[in-house]
Amino acid sequence: VSSSRFDPLLALYSPRTPLPFPAAPCFNNLAEYESFQRGLRRPPGRRAAPARRGAAAGRASRRGPPAADPERIQRLRSLMVNAGPEQEGAEGGTARRRRRAPRNVLTRMPLHEGSPLGELHRCVRDGVRINVHIRTFKGLRGVCTGFLVAFDKFWNMALTDVDETYRKPVMGKAFYAEPQLSLTRLFDRLKLQESSGKKGADSKTVSEELALTNDSQTLSLRAGSGRGKAEEERERQKHWGRAGEKKTPGDRSEADVGSRTAHTKGASAGGARARSQSRRRRRPKVDYQQVFTRHINQIFIRGENVLLVHLAH
């Protein structure tokens, strides 16, 4: 290095540069170098042994961090250039191998034991089919059902063999003037009803819907003219009796969206079914509330859009 023919550029870029001191410790900045020197200097002084290295000369002696134990001294000694070869054998190279276990997205997945994310990990391990509810800006967009391959703390998920059932969010005037319900007092319940209504739409068989054709047709016709809430309530009550026994086949575990009384469940099921009826009946006009389904083999979902995850048994 000290020869006149030393070419620094070549030395930096060549893969086979012979280093004068191959075992020299590398530091990221001057502060590290200083603290390293400080650490090495203190133990010899404390033990009242003769100074080990002349390299420590010129260093201002300062108060360093306390507790220099022999083990640390041993470790530091192994880093020293002059005493290098003899000490390294004593230390054993294995003590300084990767002491940190690798922490990456795959190793973090089993770490969430005991928490909801731990449940998710169980689904990955056991291959449980998952229903992921996806949200739109306000409320439910749809459901993705599939097998979970990987997840992370943001609830980003990678799913396989996915069936998605969804509905485009309704915008503009229609947002306020939904056919069946339009008063603000029922808006919150509308959102809940929408979710079960959409579920009702795709879980019902065609025969069931045809059975309700007559009543829902009258309901939808009158709804189209924009009736008041009281009339709708009455209509719903009328259907409730009939819808009562029809409710149970259609009312899967999807009705667990919120804590609701049986009354509202019946009412919403009836109203929802009627709404899905009017959706189909309205096909001559533009159908905003059509429910779509599609199958995707592998999909990645950003966790921000996940409403809830429901395990299918």
Next chain:
Amino acid sequence: MEVSHSVKERTIAENSLVILLQGLCGRVTTVELRDESAAAGRVTSVDAFMNVRLAEVTFTDRQGAVSHLDELFVTGRNIRYVHIPDEVDIQATIEEQLQAIHRVRYFGGRDKGRREFLHAKH
């Protein structure tokens, strides 16, 4: 394998599923945005915040209007879905990307070069 040059982005990517998306670089996929529009094209790059750059894109607006774009940049927050091509093995892709990060981090051997994580000397 283009691993990010930033330590911060590398660690964010390493500990989240964004790394799976980074493994999709160079593949043709569809990205569905949270406003119901969709972009189908070749993934150029994905960063740790899930910002995605696509090339040769067929962009379908939320109204349904289709347009062709040479390049498209999507902010990570606006993404809802990313379709993963059928031929991609999710587990293998994640592991390959993790290895790429590992190689970059420990470049130059154990005792040589600048170290990303300070060796605990206490």
